[in-house]
Amino acid sequence: MDTTTNPPAWRRASSGNSLPEVHRSVVVPVTASFWRKLLAFSGPGFLVAVGYMDPGNWATDLQGGAQFGYTLLSIILISNFMAILLQHFCIKLGIVTGRDLAQACRDHYPLPIVWFQWLLCEIAIAACDLAEVVGSAIGLQLLFGIPLVWGCFIMCADVLAVLYLQNKGFRYIEALVAVLIATIGLCFAAELFWSKPSLPAVLAGFVPSRELLHNRDMLYVAIGILGATVMPHNLYLHSSIVQTRKFERTPAGMREAIRYATIDSTSALMFALFINAAILIVAAASFHWSGHADVADIQSAYKLLVPLLGVGIASVVFALALLASGQNSTLTGTLAGQIVMEGFLHIRLRPWLSRIITRGLAIIPAVGVIAYFGEGKTTALLVGSQVVLSLQLGFAVWPLLRFTNDRAKMGEFANALWLKTLGWITTIVIIVLNAKLLFDTLIPSP
Numbered sequence: 001m002d003t004t005t006n007p008p009a010w011r012r013a014s015s016g017n018s019l020p021e022v023h024r025s026v027v028v029p030v031t032a033s034f035w036r037k038l039l040a041f042s043g044p045g046f047l048v049a050v051g052y053m054d055p056g057n058w059a060t061d062l063q064g065g066a067q068f069g070y071t072l073l074s075i076i077l078i079s080n081f082m083a084i085l086l087q088h089f090c091i092k093l094g095i096v097t098g099r100d101l102a103q104a105c106r107d108h109y110p111l112p113i114v115w116f117q118w119l120l121c122e123i124a125i126a127a128c129d130l131a132e133v134v135g136s137a138i139g140l141q142l143l144f145g146i147p148l149v150w151g152c153f154i155m156c157a158d159v160l161a162v163l164y165l166q167n168k169g170f171r172y173i174e175a176l177v178a179v180l181i182a183t184i185g186l187c188f189a190a191e192l193f194w195s196k197p198s199l200p201a202v203l204a205g206f207v208p209s210r211e212l213l214h215n216r217d218m219l220y221v222a223i224g225i226l227g228a229t230v231m232p233h234n235l236y237l238h239s240s241i242v243q244t245r246k247f248e249r250t251p252a253g254m255r256e257a258i259r260y261a262t263i264d265s266t267s268a269l270m271f272a273l274f275i276n277a278a279i280l281i282v283a284a285a286s287f288h289w290s291g292h293a294d295v296a297d298i299q300s301a302y303k304l305l306v307p308l309l310g311v312g313i314a315s316v317v318f319a320l321a322l323l324a325s326g327q328n329s330t331l332t333g334t335l336a337g338q339i340v341m342e343g344f345l346h347i348r349l350r351p352w353l354s355r356i357i358t359r360g361l362a363i364i365p366a367v368g369v370i371a372y373f374g375e376g377k378t379t380a381l382l383v384g385s386q387v388v389l390s391l392q393l394g395f396a397v398w399p400l401l402r403f404t405n406d407r408a409k410m411g412e413f414a415n416a417l418w419l420k421t422l423g424w425i426t427t428i429v430i431i432v433l434n435a436k437l438l439f440d441t442l443i444p445s446p
Contacts, residue, residue, distance in 0.1 A: 038263060191317060
């Protein structure tokens with residue numbers, strides 16, 4: 001199916017490229033070695049992976065390690081495999097149809113439903129941005145003593161960074177993200193070395209435990225880890241940025257693009273697995289067996305690392321990783337905001353205006369809550385943002401599965417039966433667990 005020469009009616013319904021300023025801007029060499037082509041396709045996966053290691057995940061990983069040791073490593077592993085599958089569907093949608101998920105929803109659904117989806121998605125992106133802005137502000141406070149409110153305002157600067165780098169070329173954004181991810185990885189490699197975890201116990205933690213079925217508190221934290229893993233905005237983002245590659249719009253060219261983009265995405269998400277697992281392992285090795293199993297917030301973990309590990313810079317390295325994580329996530333969040341607004345509403349705002357609006361939606365509630373309730377409520381703010389995200393996730397995953405399963409839209413690239421089965425199982429598990437997390441958060445048990 002060559003969708004370039006004979007686009008179907010559903011795709012002709014609305015024109016316009018996703019992120020037009022960088023659409024097909026990275027040329028993929030037609031005749032090149034495997035490694036050169038893989039290098040050309042590498043980048044989008046790491047922009048997506050930052051959403052799986054953002055500050056919103058830190059609280060659940062820290063809590064899981066401090067309370068239950070290495071047991072919940074299996075949940076991090078399972079949720080990572082779910083993420084790999086869903087991001088593969090995003091790759092297929094973007095490459096085959098030339099539409100991002102927001103555009104595909106606008107093409108397919110009636111206008112009232114489209115507006116409803118857009119509103120939910122904007123709320124979810126604002127909630128995700130809120131967690132990233134607060135996380136970055138906490139990092140600035142821990143490193144430099146900057147008050148959280150001022151730290152939130154400083155985080156506005158990432159809008160300027162994205163605009164500058166995008167004007168230089170999309171590869172510059174990808175390079176900055178890769179450097180920040182490498183910083184996080186090096187920081188936690190050092191933390192792992194200092195915390196000296198038991199390797200056999202860590203490996204055993206990746207095996208699912210029956211205790212999950214009997215320990216309600218453990219199940220609750222496990223659901224929190226799963227609920228914080230797949231970010232709705234990542235699905236919109238990935239289906240768009242895979243289109244920054246200029247490849248042959250033929251069945252063979254699209255098949256090759258899907259293969260290389262999937263390798264890129266899977267590799268990046270496996271690195272995200274390392275980061276999330278490292279956070280939990282460090283928390284388990286440092287807090288669980290030292291009488292600090294009640295550690296559940298970032299600030300407490302920061303204060304305890306030096307006395308417990310006996311390494312003077314352990315807390316500084318921890319805070320540096322947090323700052324890099326938050327800044328990385330805000331970079332990709334601004335891109336997702338532009339994609340969603342343009343895709344659902346077909347409104348082409350100037351990139352600087354779109355990103356200022358997105359950043360404002362995150363900073364205003366963050367500053368308001370911190371100013372009113374005080375800095376002690378930042379952990380509750382992070383948890384609350386994850387609850388909001390859980391509300392919207394099903395509205396993003398469900399249409400993604402529908403579109404990539406539909407032969408009328410995807411042609412020969414429609415999901416095979418085994419992929420459909422895995423996809424729907426993953427979708428139902430995510431929706432059910434997020435619904436339970438939301439219910440338990442809003443209506444706690446007596």
